Amino acid sequence: MLLPVTDDNRLQSPRRVRELGVVVGTLPTGPLNAITDVPGVRVGQTTITGDGVNTGVTAIVPDGWEATLPAAVAVGNGYGKLIGTTQVDELGVIETPILLTGTLSTFRVADAFVSWLLDRDPRATSLNPVVGETNDGHLSDIRRRPITPAHVHAALDTASATLPQEGCAGAGTGTAALGFKAGIGTASRALTDGTVGVLVQANFSGVLTVLGRQVPAEPIDSDGNSCMIVVATDLPLDSRQLGRLARRxxxxxxxxxxxxxxxSGDYAIAFTTSRTPSYADRDLRTPFQALTESVEEALLNSLTMARTTTGFQNHTAHAVPHDRISRQHQPADGRSSGRSAT
Structure with missing residues (x-):
């Protein structure tokens, strides 16, 4: 049965999925339960709203990117734009921060990004900006391409190690997923030897499933419209092992x-802030679990932290009703439910 969605959803406050009694997996989170729990990783965002526009820029800025960091890209379905992937595949490194935005603004963001990079290094003659996107055209006048260099530079210059804003923020301002308003989400898992953190830009189709239980809704766009996943870690992995994380x-x-x-263009890019790979493949089981749990929780946070949004041509994407999630996943004794991700 499809879930009836009403304007009552506008009255609820954004809450992370754990606040609704949903605990994903068994591993402990980092202090913020965010990609910024990985030491040296910062996030900055610029949000643009009003006059039929709901879009923005999200920048993931790791310390030490100027000297390159090991990285890898995985493509689930290549119906999208992820600028800079061929060089990442070829060399196994990123040499810039990673930016996310709306589809038709990808190229403007990349150009503004290059200007920002050139200003930082007057001697540079070659740069490989990494810019990803999802299509926010349901809620934003995507043909206007409203993002300016100032928006891009602000996201980069204000990046911090605090908890990133989730839901209707930055590159997730106009996105929707699984029949509901979605956006930016983040989560992390703390391991004995490091941290795995993720940030997602959720904008894809399907039936929302929370710990195995469906929360169905009318589809917003049957074409899919993509998902970008950025994975950060400080584990000493090489680019091949990072590729294994990205695929998962x-x-x-x-x-x-x-x-x-x-x-749907489904992409993941993974990087590590460690430049001394020393991890054995046989030891990847727990990082794989940490990655899977973090992505699942980040995607759920992207939904439960979003607000009902009306945008371009009066299109509306409704927030997922929190009571449908908390009621289905909160046992009678009040303890949080959970599920192992092994």
Missing amino acids: AIFAMARVGSDYAPG
Whole structure:
């Protein structure tokens, strides 16, 4: 049965999924339960709203990017724009921060990004900006391409190690997923030897599934419209091992109900702040679990932290009703439910 959605959802306050009694997996989170729990990783965002526009920029800025960091990209479905992937594949490193935005603004963001980079290094003659996107055209006048260099530079210059704003923020301002308003989400897991953190830009189709239980809704866009997943860690992994993490990030979308529609561009990019790879493949089991749990929780946070939004041509994406999630997943004795991610 499809979930009836009403304007009452406008009255609820954004809450992270753990506040609704939903605990994903068994591993402990970092202090913020965010990608910024990875030491040296910062996030900055610029949000643009009004006059039919709901879009923005999200920047993931790791310390030490100027000297390159090990990285890898995984493509679940290549119906999208992720600028800079071929060089990441070829060399196994990123040499810039990672930016996310709306589809038709990808190229403006990349150009403004290059200007910001050139200003920092007057001797540079070659740069490989990494810019990803999802299509926010349902809620934003995407053809206007409203993002300016000032928006891009502000996201980069204000990046901090605090908890990133989730839901209707930055590149997630106009996105929707699984029949509801979505946006930016983040989560992390703390391991004995490091941290795994993720940030997602959620904008894909399917039936919302929370710890195995469906919360169905009318689809907003049957074409899919994509998901970007950024994975950060300080574990000493090489680019091949980071590729294994990135692929599993895309696998984890299925846990929340993605149908991997043919019109969806599903991408993950993983990097580490460590430059001394020393991890054995046989020891990747727990990092894989940490990654899967973090992606699942970040995607759920992208939904429960979003607000009902009316935008371009009076289109509306409703926030997921929190009571439907908390009521279905909170046992009678009041303890939080959970599920192992092994």
